[in-house]
Structure formats: structure tokens, C-alpha cells
Amino acid sequence: MKFLKPISLLLLLASVAISAQVRVAVHESDPGPVIPKEIYGQFSEHLGRCIYDGIWVGPDSPIPNIDGYRKDVFEALKALKVPVLRWPGGCFADEYHWQDGIGPRESRPRMINSNWGGTVEDNSFGTHEFLNLCEMLGAEPYISGNVGSGSVEELAKWVEYMTARGGTMAERRAANGRKEPWKVKYIGIGNESWGCGGNMTPEYYSDLYRRYSTYCRDYDGNRLYKVASGASDYDYNWTKVLMQQVGHRADAVSLHYYSIIDWNHKGSATVFTDGEYYDIIAKAIEIEEVLRNHEVIMDTFDPERRIDLLLDEWGTWFDVEPGTNPGHLFQQNTMRDALVAAMSLNIFNKHTARLKMANIAQIVNVLQSMILTGGDKMVLTPTYHVFRMFSGHQDAVAVPVEFTCDTLQSPSGRLYPALSVSASRTKEGRLFITLANPCLDKAQIVTLTMDALNPGSVSGEILHAADIRAHNTFDKPVQVAPKAFVGFKVSGRTVTLTLPPASVVAVTL
Ligand code: AHR
Numbered sequence: 239m240k241f242l243k244p245i246s247l248l249l250l251l252a253s254v255a256i257s258a259q260v261r262v263a264v265h266e267s268d269p270g271p272v273i274p275k276e277i278y279g280q281f282s283e284h285l286g287r288c289i290y291d292g293i294w295v296g297p298d299s300p301i302p303n304i305d306g307y308r309k310d311v312f313e314a315l316k317a318l319k320v321p322v323l324r325w326p327g328g329c330f331a332d333e334y335h336w337q338d339g340i341g342p343r344e345s346r347p348r349m350i351n352s353n354w355g356g357t358v359e360d361n362s363f364g365t366h367e368f369l370n371l372c373e374m375l376g377a378e379p380y381i382s383g384n385v386g387s388g389s390v391e392e393l394a395k396w397v398e399y400m401t402a403r404g405g406t407m408a409e410r411r412a413a414n415g416r417k418e419p420w421k422v423k424y425i426g427i428g429n430e431s432w433g434c435g436g437n438m439t440p441e442y443y444s445d446l447y448r449r450y451s452t453y454c455r456d457y458d459g460n461r462l463y464k465v466a467s468g469a470s471d472y473d474y475n476w477t478k479v480l481m482q483q484v485g486h487r488a489d490a491v492s493l494h495y496y497s498i499i500d501w502n503h504k505g506s507a508t509v510f511t512d513g514e515y516y517d518i519i520a521k522a523i524e525i526e527e528v529l530r531n532h533e534v535i536m537d538t539f540d541p542e543r544r545i546d547l548l549l550d551e552w553g554t555w556f557d558v559e560p561g562t563n564p565g566h567l568f569q570q571n572t573m574r575d576a577l578v579a580a581m582s583l584n585i586f587n588k589h590t591a592r593l594k595m596a597n598i599a600q601i602v603n604v605l606q607s608m609i610l611t612g613g614d615k616m617v618l619t620p621t622y623h624v625f626r627m628f629s630g631h632q633d634a635v636a637v638p639v640e641f642t643c644d645t646l647q648s649p650s651g652r653l654y655p656a657l658s659v660s661a662s663r664t665k666e667g668r669l670f671i672t673l674a675n676p677c678l679d680k681a682q683i684v685t686l687t688m689d690a691l692n693p694g695s696v697s698g699e700i701l702h703a704a705d706i707r708a709h710n711t712f713d714k715p716v717q718v719a720p721k722a723f724v725g726f727k728v729s730g731r732t733v734t735l736t737l738p739p740a741s742v743v744a745v746t747l
Contacts, residue, residue: 257681257736262641264661266669267689270588273662275321275632276378276595277586278625281551283328284363285354285604286566292602292611293371294363296343301614307371310616311602311609315375318608318622319629322424324380324550324597325368329353329434331426332386336396339364340414353434355565365400369420378423380550380597385428385443385450385467386436394453397425402457421460424595426550427451428467430494432476435467440479443467447484465548468492469532477532481539490546490594493532496555497522497578499650507556507569508707512678513649515574515706518554519676520652522578525552526585533592546594549586553599553606554578567604571619572709573718573740575606576701579624580658580674580742587631587660587672598625615712623701623720627744630670634662637669646676657682657737669693669747675737678706686733691747693733698723698745706740 282288295301295308302309326334330353338347339361346361372379381400383393398407401419408419427450429435431443438446444466451464466488469476480491498504499517510518532547554575555567562568579598586596598621602609608622644656658674669691675682686693700723708717723743725736737743 257683258644258656258677259683259685260641260643260657261685261687262639262659264669264671264686264688265638265640266661266663266691268638269663270636270638271590273587273590273631273634273636274594277583277590277593278319278629278632279322279324279380279550279595279597280320280601280608281324281328281597281599282601283604284326284330284334284351284359285328285600286563286568287603287611288600289363292609294367296362306367307374308611308616311611312374314609314616314618314622315601318626319632320375320377320601321632322378322380322595322597323372323375323601324382324426327382327429328551329430331382331429332384332388332435334384335388335392336365336399337392340366340399340410354567355563357563357565365396366414366416369400369422373420379420380424380426381422382426382429383450383454385431385446386434390450390453393450394455397422397454397462398457401460419458419460423461423463424465425454425462426465426467426492427454430470431467432470432473440476441483444480444483448487451487463489465489465550466491468494468548470494471528474531474535477535481536481545485539486544488545490548491536492548492550493528494551495525495528495549496551496553496599498555504556507554507559508572508709510574510707512706515678516646516648517650517652518574519577519581520646520648520650520654522554523581523585523654523658524652525582529585529589529593533589536592543592547592548595549593550595550597551599552582552596555605569605570709571606571610571621573620573701573703573706576620576624576718576742577674577676577740579606579621580628580672581676583624583628583631584658584660584672584674587636587662590636612712617710617712617715619710620701620718623718624742627699627701627720627742628672630664630744630746631660631662631672634664634670637661637663643682657684664746670744671747672742672744673735673737674742675739677739680739682737684735684737686735688731690731692731693728693747696726696728696733696745696747698726698743700725700741700743702738702741
């Protein structure tokens with residue numbers, strides 16, 4: 239049976255349909271590309287309380303810290319195995335002047351963060367603070383350079399300051415406490431250059447890309463990977479022009495995609511109808527079609543796939559929490575966000591022939607964050623739990639899966655499958671499968687069959703709450719938390735899993 243218009247059918251289904259049967263064929267004998275760990279990447283911008291309060295409180299804070307980094311947040315991020323961290327924006331990047339963020343903190347200039355609420359930025363978190371954090375986390379830094387309001391010289395010197403062993407920039411770095419250069423791989427040449435990054439045309443931006451990127455040099459064995467500022471959502475022309483005019487001068491082009499139905503009415507993060515839930519899920523997984531369309535354009539110009547696609551901003555974007563600064567983009571995070579994260583990551587895992595990185599927006603206290611802080615309190619969000627549960631896919635080999643299942647239709651008219659699955663072979667040789675059931679009213683009984691593998695022992699985790707609006711607060715921090723998954727049966731080469739409504743499951747065979 240197909241289900242259409244789940245909202246209008248809810249009452250009917252509640253009485254007649256308790257579960258659906260789905261068969262999933264896992265082709266472990268036909269491995270695909272590696273799932274780069276960077277698919278599980280993060281993004282941190284000088285926006286609201288992401289950096290200040292979220293990551294950095296300063297060494298003199300009464301909040302427990304390691305040299306100024308919040309201890310609780312640092313430890314939670316370490317456990318998440320953050321593979322790559324993008325910084326300092328976002329829109330902020332195109333107004334950021336890196337030389338304001340080095341040297342003694344007390345004498346760093348102050349600026350107005352005009353993109354994000356007019357907050358005064360004291361530059362106490364700058365290049366050293368960011369790159370040292372990446373080293374402590376074991377994450378690759380991804381620097382977003384200022385093309386909108388900066389200069390070629392400014393960006394060129396930033397690269398030299400971070401990565402050169404000798405010369406004036408290296409001497410300044412050493413005088414500021416860091417003798418050894420850092421390793422910096424990823425460098426973005428601008429951000430959203432079609433919008434907050436300068437309101438450019440793709441043709442004009444392509445010329446600027448060629449100029450700015452020419453002077454971003456490789457010093458002393460550091461090899462830069464240059465990212466051209468890419469399209470938003472359905473702007474396929476932007477990708478086409480970049481592929482034509484920038485081409486192999488870039489290692490990658492980026493893409494941004496947020497799950498927003500109506501920019502003027504984004505809706506509450508916690509108070510929403512079932513219909514609004516289905517709409518957001520549908521919009522989130524429309525990314526698959528958007529990725530495919532950008533990939534087709536890239537394939538036309540670059541059939542050998544030398545240029546990567548990086549989805550360096552994605553996630554949900556709701557109204558800010560009542561009473562908070564509208565420019566700070568602070569939103570709660572529910573089981574709905576967990577479903578968005580799980581279903582999106584399952585899609586990304588299948589597109590890694592071209593898609594090599596994805597950075598959810600953002601890591602702490604902004605948009606679909608991993609962590610929320612308030613004073614000395616911290617809470618992990620449902621999205622954090624999904625990222626942690628899915629971390630077994632990092633650098634694993636993708637395994638194709640095939641299935642047919644019911645089709646859902648959202649109130650906004652989008653059709654999408656009622657199940658989400660991806661699989662990989664981990665470095666330890668285990669089969670790792672992640673699944674999500676987006677149906678609010680229906681369990682799914684999923685029968686997994688393998689080509690040849692005998693599943694042996696099965697272990698797993700489940701993220702599930704009775705209400706899709708469930709979320710964690712400082713008072714109730716474990717309303718949504720993973721539990722051991724026991725809803726499976728093994729029989730020969732077949733494993734049967736029962737996924738409760740609105741649940742996310744990760745199993746290892
Ligand atoms: O993530 C918030 C903002 O969204 C970023 O600064 C910008 O790049 C995008 O529009």
C-alpha cells in the first residue's frame with residue numbers, strides 16, 4: 239500500500255495500519271566509493287553564541303575551560319569525532335579581517351558584526367584560537383576567506399601567516415606564540431558570493447576566484463585545497479558558469495541548502511503540526527534531487543570527477559527561540575531535527591562519488607546545532623546523537639542498498655520514500671547500516687538480506703521519542719537520547735528490524 243497525504247489519512251491509519259513491511263537488499267559484495275569522514279563536517283561562525291559562550295569563554299571565565307575553550311563543549315565535540323570545522327563564516331567571513339584577531343587579546347580591535355544582530359565582536363577568538371582548537375579536536379580546519387570586502391593581499395598573507403615556515407608572516411606568528419606553521423588544507427575563496435559575500439554575478443565571481451586563488455600559495459609542504467564559492471539550492475546556472483570559467487583551477491565548488499519552506503514564515507523549532515513536520519522532512523530530502531542536478535552539470539564539464547562538490551552549509555532553519563536576538567539564530571532541536579539529520583546523512587553517504595564534504599550549520603547554539611549552552615550549562619541535541627550514532631560511516635566504504643517502500647506526500651506536494659537507509663563496510667570489516675523511519679504513525683518492519691555475509695552478531699542503537707516535538711533542555715537533558723536497540727531478529731542471512739514510528743536506528747553486523 240502506498241500512503242499519500244499522511245495528514246489527511248492520520249486518523250484512518252491509526253486504526254488500520256500499525257506497521258509496514260519493507261525488504262532491503264544490502265549488496266555488500268559490490269562496494270562503492272569511500273564515504274569521506276568530511277561528510278560529517280561542522281561549521282562554526284562568529285554568529286550569536288556559536289563562538290563566544292558556545293566554544294570560547296576565555297581563560298579567566300568561571301566556566302570550566304581548557305585555555306579558554308569550554309571544557310564541557312570540547313569534550314562533547316571530541317567524542318563526536320569532528321572531522322573538519324569551517325570558520326569564521328558564513329556571511330561573517332566576507333567582513334572578517336584576520337589581522338584584527340591576532341596578537342594580545344586585550345589590544346585587538348573591536349568591530350560590529352553587521353550581518354548578525356550588530357553585536358560587538360572583540361576578536362578574542364582569532365586564527366590561533368581556531369587552529370589550535372582544530373589540532374586539539376583532531377579536525378581539519380576549513381578557512382573561509384574574505385573576498386567580498388577583503389583584498390587579494392590580505393588573503394595571500396593569511397595563508398602565509400598560517401602555513402609558511404619563514405618570512406615576515408612566520409616571524410609575526412612566532413612572536414604571537416606559535417613557531418611551527420599549522421597544516422591548513424581547505425580554503426574557501428569567498429562565501430555566498432551571489433549574496434552576503436558581495437552580490438556578484440557568477441561571471442564576475444569566477445574572475446575574482448581566478449585572481450584571489452592565484453596568490454593563495456602552497457608553502458613548505460602544505461597543499462591547499464581551494465573551494466570556489468558555490469550555488470544556493472536550485473541555482474544551477476551558478477554551478478554551470480563556475481565549471482566553465484573556474485574549472486580545474488578549483489579543487490571543489492560548494493553548495494548551500496537549508497530546509498526552509500518559506501523564508502518569511504519559517505515556523506517554530508518546537509511547536510509545529512504534523513503537516514509542518516512532513517513538509518520539513520520532504521524539503522530536507524529534496525537535497526537528493528538538488529545534488530543530482532548539480533552533479534549532472536559537473537559531470538558534463540568534468541567527467542573525470544577531478545572537481546569535488548562540497549555541501550558546506552546545510553540543515554534546518556526555524557524562527558529563533560522567543561526572547562532571543564533575531565540576529566543570533568538560536569533555535570531548539572527536536573526529534574524532527576534528528577530525522578532531518580539522519581535522512582540527509584543517508585543521502586550524502588550515497589553521493590560520495592562527487593560529494594566529498596558536508597558541514598551542518600552550525601556546531602553550537604546556532605541553527606541545527608549539536609550542542610546548546612546557557613551560562614555554565616550544556617545540553618546535547620537530538621542532532622548530536624544522530625551524528626555520533628552515524629560516525630561509523632566516516633571513511634568506511636559505501637555499500638549499495640536497494641529497496642522499495644511506501645511513498646509519502648507532504649502537504650506542500652512533495653513525494654518521498656517512507657524509509658531512509660544507507661550502509662557501509664567499516665574499517666574493522668563490519669557492515670554498518672543506518673535507517674530512519676519518518677512515519678509518525680507507523681512502525682516499519684525491515685527485512686535486510688545480504689549478498690553473502692552471515693550477519694553473525696548484531697548490535698545497535700536507537701533514537702526515538704514518543705513525541706516528534708521532544709527535545710532536550712537544561713532541566714531535562716535526556717528526553718531524547720540513544721538507547722540500545724533490541725528490535726531485531728536474525729535468521730540465517732536475514733535480519734529483521736522493527737523501527738518504531740519516527741525513529742533513527744544504527745546497526746552493526
Ligand atoms: O549559517 C547562517 C548563514 O547562512 C551563513 O552565514 C550564510 O553563509 C548562510 O546564508
